[in-house]
Amino acid sequence: MGKGSDRTYRSLRGLEKTASTSRVLNLAALAARNASNPEHEASPFFVASSLNGAVIVRHRLRDQEREAFDRIRYTATKLIIPFERSDLGLGGRSVFVSERGWLDAFEELRGEAPDFPRDVAVLEAIDELPSLDPFLLREHMKRRGFDISPSHFEISAPDLARMQRFVGSEIAKLIELAYRDAEGQENNITRLVEALLSAKTDERLEPLRLTLRLEKENYKEGIFAWKGFLYYKWVLNTLWGNLRDVFNELGKVRVIGPIDSETAHELEALKNRLRGKMERQVKSVMNHLGVYDEVFQQLTVEGNALAFRDFLLKSPEMFLSLGDGCGLVSHIATYWRYQFPRGKPLAANVVQLVDTLQDFEVSLGSDTHDAQAA
Numbered sequence: 001m002g003k004g005s006d007r008t009y010r011s012l013r014g015l016e017k018t019a020s021t022s023r024v025l026n027l028a029a030l031a032a033r034n035a036s037n038p039e040h041e042a043s044p045f046f047v048a049s050s051l052n053g054a055v056i057v058r059h060r061l062r063d064q065e066r067e068a069f070d071r072i073r074y075t076a077t078k079l080i081i082p083f084e085r086s087d088l089g090l091g092g093r094s095v096f097v098s099e100r101g102w103l104d105a106f107e108e109l110r111g112e113a114p115d116f117p118r119d120v121a122v123l124e125a126i127d128e129l130p131s132l133d134p135f136l137l138r139e140h141m142k143r144r145g146f147d148i149s150p151s152h153f154e155i156s157a158p159d160l161a162r163m164q165r166f167v168g169s170e171i172a173k174l175i176e177l178a179y180r181d182a183e184g185q186e187n188n189i190t191r192l193v194e195a196l197l198s199a200k201t202d203e204r205l206e207p208l209r210l211t212l213r214l215e216k217e218n219y220k221e222g223i224f225a226w227k228g229f230l231y232y233k234w235v236l237n238t239l240w241g242n243l244r245d246v247f248n249e250l251g252k253v254r255v256i257g258p259i260d261s262e263t264a265h266e267l268e269a270l271k272n273r274l275r276g277k278m279e280r281q282v283k284s285v286m287n288h289l290g291v292y293d294e295v296f297q298q299l300t301v302e303g304n305a306l307a308f309r310d311f312l313l314k315s316p317e318m319f320l321s322l323g324d325g326c327g328l329v330s331h332i333a334t335y336w337r338y339q340f341p342r343g344k345p346l347a348a349n350v351v352q353l354v355d356t357l358q359d360f361e362v363s364l365g366s367d368t369h370d371a372q373a374a
Contacts, residue, residue: 022131022235022330025056027152028082034151043149046122048113055080058132059096060335060359068099074359075331077127081109097127122146130363131327133235135228139323150224155231160197166234168193173300178211197227212312213305222312229292229315232326236285242333243282249340250275254347263350270357277364278332285325288318332360 027045031053034040044052059078066073076099082092095105103120110119125144129136138153155163168189175189195204205223214222250271259267292311299308339356340346348356 022133022327023058025126025132025137027051028053028055030152030154033154034149037149037151039149040151043147045148045152046110046119047115048110048119050081050109050111050113051079051119053082055082055092056126056132058130065096068096070100072362073098074362075130077123079106079109079123097123129327130324131330133231133323133327135224135231136323136327138224139228150220155197162238163231163234164190164193164197166237167197167230170230170233171196174208174211174296177300177303178207196223211305212299212309214309214312218313222309225312225315229289229322232285232322233289233292235326235330236289239330239333242337243278243329246333246336247275247278249336249346252346253340253353254345255353256347256349259350267350267354267357270354270361274357274361274364277361278329281325281328281364285322285329288322288325291318328363331363335359 031040046052046054057078057080058075060075061069061073065076069076077097078094079097080092080094093109095102095109106120106123107116110116113119121144122141125141125146126132126137129140131137134153134155138148138150141148171193172189175192179192192204192208196208209216209219212222255264255267292315295304295308295311298304335356339348339352
């Protein structure tokens with residue numbers, strides 16, 4: 001079942017400089033970036049060295065691809081082994097996690113290497129997630145007991161550049177508090193943000209460590225947790241406009257072609273269910289971020305460093321819920337805009353529209369409200 005080159009690989013060359021996004025985990029790029037980092041090689045994602053140059057993608061399944069699974073799925077985890085790590089545009093071989101016969105195909109792709117069950121378990125753990133963003137992925141893999149170097153969970157360079165301005169405005173008050181005795185701290189905000197978002201510990205952040213009252217053994221985990229919340233705030237801040245468009249356009253999208261009254265009624269019911277689930281998902285995400293905002297305000301306004309420190313050290317359990325919600329919201333907002341580009345007619349045939357909305361509804365899952373209504 002390992003596949004040869006197909007149209008997926010036409011866009012692979014564009015991933016060469018991308019390390020981690022909500023949709024892509026590019027182990028080939030990470031390996032190149034960390035070529036001189038012994039820790040990266042000592043604690044890899046996979047036991048089989050051939051897999052540590054792979055590209056893993058959260059892929060929206062085409063109609064014909066869904067037939068390869070025993071249960072209805074709209075997205076799947078795709079493992080791609082490039083023919084040449086330095087030139088992804090040459091394509092590679094691939095397999096979907098959990099498609100029928102995938103274990104045999106996977107065994108063939110990974111070659112002769114020990115501990116096959118461990119590498120299978122890693123991929124199955126990745127497949128459990130709705131998103132591949134680095135913070136969610138790191139926490140999930142750690143909870144599953146996999147020892148993987150933190151260098152595998154870096155924000156991609158383009159995302160990092162876009163995130164820095166947002167983070168600077170978010171933490172300006174804290175930097176002022178931590179560096180009030182340092183000369184020219186305002187001019188150093190950009191460099192301090194770069195240090196904070198770096199995957200490496202930086203001595204320039206020592207005043208922040210002291211302000212947060214984090215012992216050195218807890219420092220890395222605390223800073224990682226903080227970066228995680230800043231990352232999710234940034235992601236959601238970039239999504240709100242598109243998400244508002246989804247809510248607005250959901251009731252305006254027009255069906256092209258004939259549609260009988262029964263199907264029209266079912267379509268409206270689907271829209272209403274989806275709107276309710278989306279609202280509850282957004283509320284859940286906002287509640288998580290509200291907890292963060294509250295303790296951060298206690299730190300910067302009231303000087304309560306202990307409350308913020310304790311929150312950071314206890315917050316990893318919130319990552320799965322917050323990251324899951326963020327991934328779902330991101331998928332809906334970005335895929336809706338992909339299906340209905342700005343400036344194009346807000347219209348689709350009934351099959352396409354129902355397929356898209358059912359994809360969203362399935363991804364959001366069932367909830368208590370639906371169970372009570374049933």
